[in-house]
Each structure stands twice: as structure tokens, then as C-alpha cells.
Amino acid sequence: GRTLPKPESTRIFTVSNQKGGVGKTTTTVNIAAALASAGLNVLVIDIDPQGNASTALGIEHHAEVDSIYDVLINDLPLAEVVADCPDIERLLCAPATIHLAGAEIELVSLVAREQRLRRAIDVYAKHREAQGMERLDFIFVDCPPSLGLLTVNAFCAAQEVLIPIQCEYYALEGLSQLLKNIEMIQKHLNSDLRVSTILLTMYDGRTNLAAQVASEVREHFPQEVLAAVIPRSVRISEAPSYQQTVLTYDPNSSGALSYQEAAAEIAERS
Numbered sequence: 001g002r003t004l005p006k007p008e009s010t011r012i013f014t015v016s017n018q019k020g021g022v023g024k025t026t027t028t029v030n031i032a033a034a035l036a037s038a039g040l041n042v043l044v045i046d047i048d049p050q051g052n053a054s055t056a057l058g059i060e061h062h063a064e065v066d067s068i069y070d071v072l073i074n075d076l077p078l079a080e081v082v083a084d085c086p087d088i089e090r091l092l093c094a095p096a097t098i099h100l101a102g103a104e105i106e107l108v109s110l111v112a113r114e115q116r117l118r119r120a121i122d123v124y125a126k127h128r129e130a131q132g133m134e135r136l137d138f139i140f141v142d143c144p145p146s147l148g149l150l151t152v153n154a155f156c157a158a159q160e161v162l163i164p165i166q167c168e169y170y171a172l173e174g175l176s177q178l179l180k181n182i183e184m185i186q187k188h189l190n191s192d193l194r195v196s197t198i199l200l201t202m203y204d205g206r207t208n209l210a211a212q213v214a215s216e217v218r219e220h221f222p223q224e225v226l227a228a229v230i231p232r233s234v235r236i237s238e239a240p241s242y243q244q245t246v247l248t249y250d251p252n253s254s255g256a257l258s259y260q261e262a263a264a265e266i267a268e269r270s
């Protein structure tokens with residue numbers, strides 16, 4: 001396969017959209033897998049209590065596993081929960097467990113409650129350096145659909161927001177609320193944050209509606225929307241039940257190729 005350029009410093013993305021089922025997790029794991037397969041060092045941080053990203057990446061995340069919950073709430077070093085993904089070299093994952101469901105409430109009373117993920121990532125980066133490990137090129141934080149303290153932690157830790165948009169009727173409506181929330185974060189908590197990337201997902205080329213929504217989104221966000229579009233594909237939706245990304249599950253499928261294209265665009269811009 002092709003190799004992609006390393007960024008000058010670690011690029012940290014939060015993958016966010018307050019709608020559920022728009023392809024956040026699918027996009028997180030497949031973009032991460034594509035970048036790792038192209039020679040980059042990539043970490044996925046799963047902060048959705050559902051743990052779907054951990055599942056798709058083949059990482060154990062039953063209730064007894066140390067997870068990002070322990071990092072956020074009990075100050076466990078991120079280094080102690082980061083695991084290697086079994087099928088893809090250079091791809092790491094910090095898993096979520098069901099305990100995260102309680103973290104929204106537990107975070108409320110903690111010191112620096114919005115900054116805990118950011119600090120954990122900083123400490124982990126220094127740990128890697130001290131251990132003589134290669135610098136991470138990309139970190140992706142897979143968010144739950146709500147704007148609670150978990151998602152706020154992701155927004156505070158990231159420089160870039162990647163928004164997956166499903167090409168259907170209400171796509172733009174949900175987006176304006178998301179953008180307002182991001183503005184609020186920029187103003188009060190993280191002035192470095194920007195929406196760098198929008199990816200059209202589950203695109204059904206047979207419908208006029210999909211094409212209309214896609215062109216409307218491109219009109220509003222000409223800089224941010226990637227040229228690559230992710231098609232609606234059974235292979236993409238099947239992969240997680242085999243604890244795989246579509247890149248290893250069916251490397252020649254249109255889904256795998258489109259995620260590789262999207263990943264290449266992300267790596268080549270900055």
C-alpha cells in the first residue's frame with residue numbers, strides 16, 4: 001500500500017455529531033486503520049460507554065478491563081490502558097467499558113473536570129518520549145452522541161473536529177446545533193479547536209436526496225468537506241461483528257477504498 005506523510009506534530013481529532021447512528025464510530029475506526037496501514041502511528045480513544053470502537057478494533061472491554069474510565073476518574077495513566085489492535089500494526093486503542101456510563105455524573109465533582117482527557121494525553125505523550133517510543137501521528141477520540149462532560153473532555157483535548165454527516169433530510173439541522181456547541185467550547189475552554197474535516201457517509205448514490213444533501217453540505221463547507229465520500233455498504237456494517245475494520249475484513253471493497261481515500265486526504269492536508 002501507499003505511505004502517507006507524517007504530520008509535524010500529533011494531530012488530535014474528536015469525531016463528533018450529536019446524532020447517533022451517523023457513522024462516528026465506523027469513521028473513527030476505519031480512518032484510524034487506514035492511516036496506520038499507511039505507516040502512521042495512530043491511537044483511538046473510545047469514550048463512548050457502548051464501546052463500539054473497542055469492539056470493532058478487537059480490543060477487550062468487558063467490565064473488569066482497565067479502561068478510559070479509570071484514566072478519567074481514577075487517574076490511571078493512559079499508558080496502562082492502551083492496547084495494540086490485533087490485526088493492524090501501529091494502531092492502538094484505549095478501550096471504553098460500561099463504567100463510563102457513570103462517568104458523566106462522577107466527573108461533575110472532580111477537579112479540572114473538562115481537562116482530564118487532555119492531561120492524560122499530555123502525560124502519555126511524555127511517557128512515550130521517555131520510553132524512546134515513536135511519537136503518535138494521529139489520535140482520534142470516538143464520542144458518545146450526547147454533549148455531556150465526556151464529549152466536552154474530547155473537545156478540550158482535540159485541535160480538530162471531524163464531523164461525519166449522513167446524507168439525509170435532517171443532516172444540516174443537527175449540524176447547526178453541533179456548531180453552536182463547538183463555538184461555545186472555543187470561547188470558553190479550547191480556543192485552538194476547529195472543525196477541520198467533514199465526511200459524507202452512508203452515501204446512497206441511487207437517491208436524489210443524498211446528492212442534494214451532499215451538494216448543500218459542500219456549499220456551506222467548501223473547505224472542510226472531503227472529496228472522498230463513504231458509500232452505504234454492507235461490508236462496512238458487517239466488519240464490526242468480526243471485530244474488524246473494513247480494511248482487513250474486505251480490503252478491496254468500495255468501503256475500504258473510500259476510507260483509504262478519505263484518510264489520505266486528511267493526512268495530506270493540515
Ligand code: ADP
Nearest residue numbers: 020021022023024025026202231232233236237
Ligand atoms: P455512530 O457511532 O454515529 O452511532 P456507527 O458508526 O455506529 O454510528 O454507525 C451506525 C450504524 O450504521 C452501524 O450499524 C454501522 O455498522 C452502520 N454503518 C456505518 N457506516 C455505514 C456505511 N457506510 N454503510 C452501511 N452501514 C454503515
Ligand code: MG
Nearest residue numbers: 024025048052
Ligand atoms: Mg458510536
